[in-house]
Amino acid sequence: MKALARLSVLFVLFLLVGCATTGPKFTELSSHITNVAPNLGRIYFYRTSVLGAAIQPEVKINGEGVGKAVPNGFFYVDKVPGNYEIMTSTEVDRKLSLTLDGGQTRYVRLNISMGFFVGHVYPELVDLDVGTKEIQNCRYIGKDK
Amino acid sequence: MKNKTWIIPMFCLFLLLNACAFDIVRVKQIPVSLESSHNPKSSLELQEEATVRMESGYSRTLKAKTRWEYVGKISNGDVFKTKDQVLTVEASNIYEAYIVISSEKLVGFYLPIEKSFSPLSEPKVLNMMMIEREQ
Numbered sequence: 249m250k251a252l253a254r255l256s257v258l259f260v261l262f263l264l265v266g267c268a269t270t271g272p273k274f275t276e277l278s279s280h281i282t283n284v285a286p287n288l289g290r291i292y293f294y295r296t297s298v299l300g301a302a303i304q305p306e307v308k309i310n311g312e313g314v315g316k317a318v319p320n321g322f323f324y325v326d327k328v329p330g331n332y333e334i335m336t337s338t339e340v341d342r343k344l345s346l347t348l349d350g351g352q353t354r355y356v357r358l359n360i361s362m363g364f365f366v367g368h369v370y371p372e373l374v375d376l377d378v379g380t381k382e383i384q385n386c387r388y389i390g391k392d393k
Numbered sequence: 394m395k396n397k398t399w400i401i402p403m404f405c406l407f408l409l410l411n412a413c414a415f416d417i418v419r420v421k422q423i424p425v426s427l428e429s430s431h432n433p434k435s436s437l438e439l440q441e442e443a444t445v446r447m448e449s450g451y452s453r454t455l456k457a458k459t460r461w462e463y464v465g466k467i468s469n470g471d472v473f474k475t476k477d478q479v480l481t482v483e484a485s486n487i488y489e490a491y492i493v494i495s496s497e498k499l500v501g502f503y504l505p506i507e508k509s510f511s512p513l514s515e516p517k518v519l520n521m522m523m524i525e526r527e528q
Contacts, residue, residue, distance in 0.1 A: 331505070332506075340485075342485070342486060343487070344481075344486065344487045344488075344489075345487070345489055345504070345506040345507065346489045347489055347505055347506065370487070373479050374479060375478055375479045
């Protein structure tokens with residue numbers, strides 16, 4: 249019974265460590281983030297859920313790694329206007345395709361769903377008002393982290 | 394002990410089948426060619442919210458008062474896009490989508506990146522207002 253209690257404490261500790269994303273909050277950083285150039289578009293990636301905190305797959309845009317799906321974390325990339333495929337891989341690949349215009353800002357939320365062995369992280373395009381609201385308490389993790 | 398040797402291959406097969414099941418939901422897509430319009434003739438404003446259910450089991454809501462700009466034509470109807478809301482078609486993967494209107498009904502979605510048409514099993518009448526472009 250004692251062993252079970254220790255295991256539970258260890259498990260909770262493991263989860264909390266996973267949640268402890270460092271870096272400035274979006275609210276603290278937003279005034280320092282430069283506006284997107286008119287010839288580029290910006291994609292914000294963020295993850296609000298701490299469920300499955302240990303699962304932090306790489307986020308790829310058109311096959312190129314740009315960051316990680318860190319719980320309570322966010323990062324952004326500026327890209328030339330065009331079509332993009334965003335992919336996260338756990339035990340399966342999950343893809344999102346989107347268009348990006350010059351000067352446009354888009355928000356991609358990194359959600360988690362049930363999997364067989366591990367949870368699946370999947371990218372979802374969300375409305376501007378939803379993205380701007382939900383990203384507020386996320387912490388900047390930088391690109392390629 | 395010997396009698397139970399079948400358990401391992403059966404377990405492996407079970408795992409394989411489960412792994413396959415994750416990718417089983419796909420969006421029905423028909424390749425189409427979009428005749429783009431650089432001189433949009435009109436746009437639409439949706440007067441009432443409309444919710445449609447897709448074959449994949451997911452539903453999508455087109456919000457009231459959203460404005461949809463004409464972007465071109467495919468064989469299935471006129472294609473309109475909006476900046477007022479995000480519209481995607483979802484199954485195992487998610488695709489950004491535009492609406493396709495024919496005879497004042499939403500007949501499906503145009504997927505601009507995949508260049509394909511995803512039909513609705515039941516076209517839905519939309520309460521919309523045409524907005525003529527000012528010259």
